[in-house]
Amino acid sequence: MSTVRNREVHLVRRPVGTPVPDDVDVVTTDLVVEPGQVLVRNTVMSVEPYMRGRMSEGTSYVEPYALGEAMTGHATGVVERSDDAAVPVGSVVVHQHGWREYAALAPQDVEVVDIDGLKATDHLGALGQTGFTAWVGLNLVAGLQQEETVFVSSAAGGVGAIAGQLARARGCTTIGSCGSADKAKRVMGDFGFDTAFDYHDGPVRDLLADALKEVGRPGLDVYFDNVGAEHLEAAIRAMRDNGRIALCGAIAVYNATEPVPGPRNLLLMIWRRLRMEGFIVGDHDSRQPDFLAEVTALVREGRVVSPETYVGHGIEEAFSGFLTLLDGRAVIGKALVALED
Ligand SMILES: NC(=O)c1ccc[n+]([C@@H]2O[C@H](COP(=O)([O-])OP(=O)(O)OC[C@H]3O[C@@H](n4cnc5c(N)ncnc54)[C@H](OP(=O)(O)O)[C@@H]3O)[C@@H](O)[C@H]2O)c1
Known part of the structure; x- marks a missing residue:
C-alpha cells in the first residue's frame, strides 16, 4: 500500500438552477493505492451537460453525485504504477474517474487506448x-x-x-x-x-x-x-x-x-x-466494437474530425470549465479540462 498527494473536486451542496462555484470544493487528499490497483495520473478530463443532472438529487438516469465526495466522469491519464501486464506503466488509458488529479483503480476499470496516429483525447471525443x-x-x-x-x-x-x-x-x-x-x-x-x-x-x-x-x-x-x-x-x-x-x-x-x-x-x-x-x-455498450x-x-482517413475546446487548465479550473460548457458560447466540440501542462 502507498499513498500519493491528490487534489479532487467535491460537490458540497446541490445546485438550484444554474450551478455556482460555491457548490464545490477542491480538496487535497492522500490517495491510498491498494495492492493490485493501478495508479493513473489524469491528464485531461471531460465536462459534460449530463453532469448537471447528477448534481441534483434523484432527477437523472444515473445515481446522483454524493455530497462530500469526488465527482466522476471520463478522463484520460497515464499509468504511473501497475503490477498488471495488461495495463503497463506509461500506457495511456481512459476511465471514469475524472474530477481528480490521480485515480487508484482496479485494472479492469481502465481501458488502454490506441494513440498510434490519434490524440489521446480522440478517445474522449469522436472515439469516446x-x-x-x-x-x-x-x-x-x-x-x-x-x-x-x-x-x-x-x-x-x-x-x-x-x-x-x-x-x-x-x-x-x-x-x-x-x-x-x-x-x-x-x-x-x-x-x-x-x-x-x-x-x-x-x-x-x-x-x-x-x-x-x-x-x-x-x-x-x-x-x-x-x-x-x-x-x-x-x-x-x-x-x-x-x-x-x-x-x-x-x-x-x-x-x-x-x-x-x-x-x-x-x-x-x-x-x-x-x-x-x-x-x-x-x-448499447455491446455495439462498441462496431462503432469503433x-x-x-x-477519423484516421480525416473524414471525421474530433473538435475540442479546453475550458480549464488545472483542477482548480475544472468546475469553472463545467460552467463555461453549460453557458456554451465559448465552446466548440468536446469540452475538456487539462489537468497537467
Ligand atoms: N442520451 C445519452 O446517452 C447522452 C449521452 C451523452 C450526451 N447526451 C446529451 O447530449 C447532448 C449533447 O452533449 P454534449 O456533451 O455534446 O454537449 P454539448 O452539445 O457540447 O453541450 C453544450 C452546448 O449546448 C448548447 N446550449 C446550451 N444551452 C442551450 C440552449 N438553451 N439551447 C440550445 N443550445 C444550448 C451550447 O452551444 P450553443 O452555443 O450552440 O448554444 C453549448 O456549447 C446534451 O444534452 C447531453 O446531455 C446524452
Missing part, C-alpha cells in the same frame, strides 16, 4: 462516449439511411459535431443549429454541414424552414435532438412522413426549476407516422 452517443442515436435509434435529410441541434457541440459528420459520411444532407454566427461558420466549414443557423436569429421553426429551402429538401427524415424545447417542436413540424427523432439531450431545460411544457404539436406525430425515441448510450471499427477508420 461522445462519438458513440452520436453513432448510437443516428444508427440504432433513428435508423439513418443513405442520402436522407438530417437536422442536428447543438451542432457545434461535442455530440452534435460528430453526428453531423457521421451523417455526412453516409451521403446525407445535414442542417445544424447552434448559438452564434461564428459557430455556424465552423459547423459548415469544419464539420461539413450543408447549412447551419444561429437559433438566436428568430423562431427556430422559421430558421429551419429557410434552411430546408436553402438545401432544396422538402423536410427532415431524421432529427438528432440535443436541445429539446423550441427546437423539438420546430423539428416535429418539419418532419416528412415516417421521419424519426432521436432524443439524445435537452440542454435547453437542464437548469429549469419548474416542469417545462412539451411540444404542442404532437398530433403531427400521428398524421405523419413519426417515431420519437429517447436513448441512453450506456444501454467504423469511426476509427473515418
Whole structure:
C-alpha cells in the first residue's frame, strides 16, 4: 500500500438552477493505492451537460453525485504504477474517474487506448462516449439511411459535431443549429454541414424552414435532438412522413426549476407516422466494437474530425470549465479540462 498527494473536486451542496462555484470544493487528499490497483495520473478530463443532472438529487438516469465526495466522469491519464501486464506503466488509458488529479483503480476499470496516429483525447471525443452517443442515436435509434435529410441541434457541440459528420459520411444532407454566427461558420466549414443557423436569429421553426429551402429538401427524415424545447417542436413540424427523432439531450431545460411544457404539436406525430425515441448510450455498450471499427477508420482517413475546446487548465479550473460548457458560447466540440501542462 502507498499513498500519493491528490487534489479532487467535491460537490458540497446541490445546485438550484444554474450551478455556482460555491457548490464545490477542491480538496487535497492522500490517495491510498491498494495492492493490485493501478495508479493513473489524469491528464485531461471531460465536462459534460449530463453532469448537471447528477448534481441534483434523484432527477437523472444515473445515481446522483454524493455530497462530500469526488465527482466522476471520463478522463484520460497515464499509468504511473501497475503490477498488471495488461495495463503497463506509461500506457495511456481512459476511465471514469475524472474530477481528480490521480485515480487508484482496479485494472479492469481502465481501458488502454490506441494513440498510434490519434490524440489521446480522440478517445474522449469522436472515439469516446461522445462519438458513440452520436453513432448510437443516428444508427440504432433513428435508423439513418443513405442520402436522407438530417437536422442536428447543438451542432457545434461535442455530440452534435460528430453526428453531423457521421451523417455526412453516409451521403446525407445535414442542417445544424447552434448559438452564434461564428459557430455556424465552423459547423459548415469544419464539420461539413450543408447549412447551419444561429437559433438566436428568430423562431427556430422559421430558421429551419429557410434552411430546408436553402438545401432544396422538402423536410427532415431524421432529427438528432440535443436541445429539446423550441427546437423539438420546430423539428416535429418539419418532419416528412415516417421521419424519426432521436432524443439524445435537452440542454435547453437542464437548469429549469419548474416542469417545462412539451411540444404542442404532437398530433403531427400521428398524421405523419413519426417515431420519437429517447436513448441512453450506456444501454448499447455491446455495439462498441462496431462503432469503433467504423469511426476509427473515418477519423484516421480525416473524414471525421474530433473538435475540442479546453475550458480549464488545472483542477482548480475544472468546475469553472463545467460552467463555461453549460453557458456554451465559448465552446466548440468536446469540452475538456487539462489537468497537467
Ligand atoms: N442520451 C445519452 O446517452 C447522452 C449521452 C451523452 C450526451 N447526451 C446529451 O447530449 C447532448 C449533447 O452533449 P454534449 O456533451 O455534446 O454537449 P454539448 O452539445 O457540447 O453541450 C453544450 C452546448 O449546448 C448548447 N446550449 C446550451 N444551452 C442551450 C440552449 N438553451 N439551447 C440550445 N443550445 C444550448 C451550447 O452551444 P450553443 O452555443 O450552440 O448554444 C453549448 O456549447 C446534451 O444534452 C447531453 O446531455 C446524452
